[in-house]
Amino acid sequence: MxxxxxxxxxxxxxxxxxxxxxxxxxxxxxxxxxxxxxxxxxxxxxxxxxxxxxxxxxxxxxxxxxxxxxxxxxxxxxxxxxxxxxxxxxxxxxxxxxxxxxxxxxxxxxxxxxxxxxxxxxxxxxxxxxxxxxxxxxxxxxxxxxxxxxxxxxxxxxxxxxxxxxxxxxxxxxxxxxxxxxxxxxxxxxxxxxxxxxxxxxxxxxxxxxxxxxxxVRDLVSEVRGHVWICTVKNEAQARELETKYHVSAKQYVDGGLQMKLLSEEKPEVECALAEATLEDAYIYCGQFQSL
Ligand SMILES: Nc1ncnc2c1ncn2[C@@H]1O[C@H](COP(=O)(O)OP(=O)(O)OP(=O)(O)O)[C@@H](O)[C@H]1O
Ligand SMILES: [Mg+2]
Missing domain, CATH: 3.40.50.300 (P-loop containing nucleotide triphosphate hydrolases)
Structure with missing residues (x-):
């Protein structure tokens, strides 16, 4: 077909x-x-x-x-x-x-x-x-x-x-x-x-x-690999600041603060590490940047 x-x-x-x-x-x-x-x-x-x-x-x-x-x-x-x-x-x-x-x-x-x-x-x-x-x-x-x-x-x-x-x-x-x-x-x-x-x-x-x-699906997810970051912030003010600058695909309270997953082409200006990309991240990234 x-x-x-x-x-x-x-x-x-x-x-x-x-x-x-x-x-x-x-x-x-x-x-x-x-x-x-x-x-x-x-x-x-x-x-x-x-x-x-x-x-x-x-x-x-x-x-x-x-x-x-x-x-x-x-x-x-x-x-x-x-x-x-x-x-x-x-x-x-x-x-x-x-x-x-x-x-x-x-x-x-x-x-x-x-x-x-x-x-x-x-x-x-x-x-x-x-x-x-x-x-x-x-x-x-x-x-x-x-x-x-x-x-x-x-x-x-x-x-x-x-x-x-x-x-x-x-x-x-x-x-x-x-x-x-x-x-x-x-x-x-x-x-x-x-x-x-x-x-x-x-x-x-x-x-x-x-x-x-x-x-x-595999290709879409691989496009976003390297653009998904994870960081933990201590307070709400810091979280709000990041939210104005980056697309946040997930956040969750963990021991030690608020953990946030950020989608960004460049490494965000905050202490963070690269994270595993999911299809959801890739979908949001694709909708925002439309460069794929
Ligand atoms: N019969 C219609 N007459 C005029 N506009 C319509 C008609 N049907 C849909 N639209 C418009 O066309 C656009 C696309 O609608 P559609 O229902 O195809 O979207 P969708 O992707 O299925 O959305 P959803 O996820 O909400 O189901 C919308 O702006 C909607 O308002
Ligand atoms: Mg529909």
Missing amino acids: MININDLTVTFKNKVTAVDHVNLSIGSGIYGLLGENGAGKTTLMRVLVTVLKPTSGSITMNGVLYGEQNYRRLQKKIGYLPQELNLYPNLTVRECLEYMGELSGIEKRECRKRIDFYLEKTSLAEHQHKKNRQLSGGMKRRVGLVQALLNEPKFLIVDEPTTGLDPEERIRIRNLLVDFSRDRTVLFSTHVVEDLAATCNQIAIMKKGAMIYSGA
Whole structure:
């Protein structure tokens, strides 16, 4: 599977350009999409699932152009978990999934088999006879994910699948996505950098509609190596002074004062040592310096 996005722009009627001349190639495997609120992730995903037409630019999936004449053909290969999903409130989880399976044209017996399998995988089997309106936020998210997986899409697009999940479920869902990504393509947006660090080896970062990084997680982290510093300050005044001069990616009270992690191209003007860089540091660094 290869998705090529060429010079894609989406400008809404209110003149907001949510996606700004984006180029990106997405191959097989699991691909992370990061970016601050309003960066354009959901808009890009909506174009990729054919619910939104771009203002300019083009996309191809395995050489097939995203154009209305090909939408049905493309949609058969796509699964989508939207950021905001309204499940039929009065249907039970099972009824809802069976109905959605029917809409996608999946044969009944096969559909039931898949529903059983994915309900089990998402720890929802015991809740399948509850009405959607009786579900917690995290459970709804998981039903949404099962719905997206039902047609076993070659290209799965999940917009913040782990939002609202407890830590154990987050890990299960992440692992499910990794399993699912074998010989498929999964595009996974999140604000939880840890989720991407644990699952993806390729990431893309958006800022104000532009793609500011795309490539290997490893390469991004190595770019920030040598620019992450750790120091311990004795009082609040000193901490505040550092905060005005540097980007602070973490701070924590420890014996002896306040320990701070600073992101800086040059060695900060304070007693400090180089620290291990994490993906979170690299993400913040990339957003601030944009020179990667
Ligand atoms: N239908 C719309 N009409 C007008 N502007 C829109 C519309 N949808 C999104 N926007 C604007 O486009 C920009 C990108 O929004 P988008 O939802 O794609 O961001 P996001 O990266 O998904 O953010 P978040 O992390 O909060 O989900 C924002 O400025 C938003 O206000
Ligand atoms: Mg969004």
